[in-house]
Amino acid sequence: MTQSTTDKDQLVLGYWAARGRAESSRLLLHYTKTPFIDKMYQMGDVPDYNRDDWLNEKYKLGLDFPNLPYLIDGDLKLTQSTAILYYLGRKYNLMGNNPKQEALIIMLCEQAYDLRLKFITLCYGPNGNSPNEQKNFIETTLTENLQQFDRYFSKNKSQFAVDDRPTVADFQLFYCIDCSCSFKGSHVLLEKYINVKAFLQRIRELPQLKDYIIQSQAQVPMLLKNAKFGGQVSEQK
DSSP: OOOOOOOOOOOEEESSSGGGGGGGHHHHHHHHHHEEEEEOOOOOOTTOOOOOHHHHTTTSSSSOOOSSSEETTTTTTESSHHHHHHHHHHHTTSOSSHHHHHHHHHHHHHHHHHHHHHHHHHHTTTTOOOOHHHHHHHHHHHHHHHHHHHHHHHHOSSSSSSSSSSHHHHHHHHHHHHHHHSSSHHHHHTTOOOOOOOOEEEEHOTTHHHHHHHHHHHHSSOOOOOOSSSSSSGGOO
């Protein structure tokens, strides 16, 4: 992905050259048409997966808690993916219109993150490329979560997850559900949950995101190179 500019006044979002824990924030920034530097650090190949590209800068950026992803916005320097996402949501008025909506947004974001965490735990684990383990994930964890999300969307009367315009929850839900449906057979299951399927399609078709999502999925892997599944673009849809 292109690193747009080096203008010191622009936001800088730093993460590995993967979608990973920065992708929800990237979706938000693209949706709001916010110019930003998408700083992607490269990881080496097998066997040692060298991380020097990041380690050489890790303690030179003035971060209180050096880690990836990070966000630099003027004199504000943040780490922790959720803190970054919620900060951007508040900055760009995408955290709802009242405390009730904000609480729903946070709940949905955390629920989506829990699903993705279970997905990546398998992907990075020793059995991440095992068809049997992937099948078990689809039949248990993914099925349960899609059922729950589908019920939520079925009773939700707004156009998007919480409101009639996208909020932070939509970007987190889209990315976490979409990547968790990457194992072979997941899309057969997804066909059963029409509300989830319609939601994912609605986000894909947003004019502000349509081209970016296609480009990102074609060029940037979901996970890091050391993942047993998802570390290569060829493993994606």
